[in-house]
Amino acid sequence: MTASGLIIAAPRSGSGKTTITLGLQRALVRRGLTVRGLKCGPDYIDPAFHAAATGAPSANLDSFAMPPALLRQIAGEAAAESELVIAEGSMGLFDGVPGPEGATGASADIAALLGWPIVLVIDVSGQAQSAAAIALGCMHYDPRIRIAGVILNKVASERHGRLVGQGMARIGLPVLGALPREASLILPERHLGLVQAGETADLQARLEALADAVTAAIDLDALVAAAAATTLPPPGPAARPLPAPGRRIAIARDAAFSFVYPHVEAGWRAQGAALVPFSPLADEAPPEDCDACWLPGGYPELHAARLAGAARFLSGLRAFAETRPVHGECGGYMVLGRSLTDADGVAHAMAGLLGVETSFATRKMNLGYRRAVLQADGPLGAAGSALTGHEFHYATIAATGEDEAFATVTDPHGAAPKPAGSRRGLVTGSFFHAIAVAQ
Incomplete structure (x- = not known):
């Protein structure tokens, strides 16, 4: 079994990727799917939340710091052990460092490498149809990737959602869901990011609440249908692991x-x-x-x-x-x-x-x-x-x-x-x- 996959990404940090990713992971597990989470980029905290949401291990994929063989190994193991991989992007979709194409640390690199479509999360507070211009730019900025749809976050009202939806219809991008502005969807944070999964009070209850919100606001059938088969890079020399410091x-x-x-x-x-x-x-x-x-x-x-x-x-x-x-x-x-x-x-x-x-x-x-x-x-x-x-x-x-x-x-x-x-x-x-x- 090689699972299909999606990357939940955003034009910028702070758009709600993590909470929506966790809600999707838990909601799809509740439907009976075997789900694995992965995190694009260097992040210790989010994979632990993915593991709590899915009941399965999570790991990182980093196109700058990891050689292709290691990326293949991590992604291949996740895809072989699940029906669907819901990966979470880092920062903005194209944010990375100088480097060869495909090795900049950007989430887009991982999408291109593995053939996973992107579901774009856009925080639409303070804008309406203009959100579509941002999405359109993301659709055309990098020809290696495909954006399969958009999830609107922090929608103020039904009218606001309709206006944003009009813009997305103009560019032909499906709206897979719209979440209202809701403080309870925010997880506690500290200076290096979220408070760790093991320290978050009532974590399982919070994950259930996120899943409830996502189920009510997002077309889960359409989201699952948007996933695409994992395309692993061709085999090459085995990745050299970091040396074990002892036995x-x-x-x-x-x-x-x-x-x-x-x-x-x-x-x-x-x-x-x-x-x-x-x-x-x-x-x-x-x-x-x-x-x-x-x-x-x-x-x-x-x-x-x-x-x-x-x-x-x-x-x-x-x-x-x-x-x-x-x-x-x-x-x-x-x-x-x-x-x-x-x-x-x-x-x-x-x-x-x-x-x-x-x-x-x-x-x-x-x-x-x-x-x-x-x-x-x-x-x-x-x-x-x-x-x-x-x-x-x-x-x-x-x-x-x-x-x-x-x-x-x-x-x-x-x-x-x-x-x-x-x-x-x-x-x-x-x-x-x-x-x-x-x-």
Whole structure:
């Protein structure tokens, strides 16, 4: 079985893609379909919501950071294990970075690669027939893709909906549904996006409410009919997974540490590694029977005082690092450092395994793709190995300390290479989130 697929995309961020995607996924599951969700681009949070809505795993598809073989593998597995894939775009449909055609990180790249039509979500607040001009531009901007229909969001009234519909009829674009302006359709957010699925109160009730709203407002039969068969790229050399940092990997997993890409964990398991979770917030140390420790990104800045007081976790982490590799990504890097200053300006002592001091009181958004070249042998590969990934954080570095750099990083916009992260002994860390081995 190879499922058909659709991408729910929008002309810009904030149009309602996520809530509508989740409502569609849950509504179609309620109809008895086997549905899988996928997320275009680098995003840790939305796939967890997809998994909650569908009851099946979700993953990411990233045309910039992932080689074609990895895209084929992830999309092929999702299509083979479902009847319908409902993928969610990121940002605006065509938003990406400089790169060869098909490798810019834009959601349109994924639609073109896999042959999935696009259902465009347009926030029509503050406009009527003019929304059709935006849709028309999206229809013709990229000849590789096909827009199968549009879902109108934040419709103020029946009259408003009719006016918008007149514009869409003029350009020949089917309106598959129209959702009213409704505050209950908004999921709670924080500084890096939605509050995580595991922390969202009454998540199942919220998903049911989204499904009810979508069922009432969208022609689900027409939406399913708009999906097209998945066209996988031709087979090529197998994708090289990120190296597993150990055979038994102690991985921090709780409300402070949760940002790990599903395909990364799957790749480690495929290499024979076992992932052993532990909770720093519960004051648990890395299990002694593990040979590597991984501190993912997440929200340690929201739990800084609790982490600073987790004596068993901190002492156990320090003891672990004396004989075995420890790596921290983003939030994990902050916890490996000397101190973390919270949003109120209070400095909290962290593990002190690296000399970096970070601050969430002095905030600056750092966002974008990165290519990292490792400066020494370590958990993610040998010196000189190149990885693709991204940064997304608001924390700033108050002091770098005296440690050597973990990697040299560049971005797709031509910035000069610069040192990033820290390494000391068996401990490494940086704000860089690794996605794949660079090709």
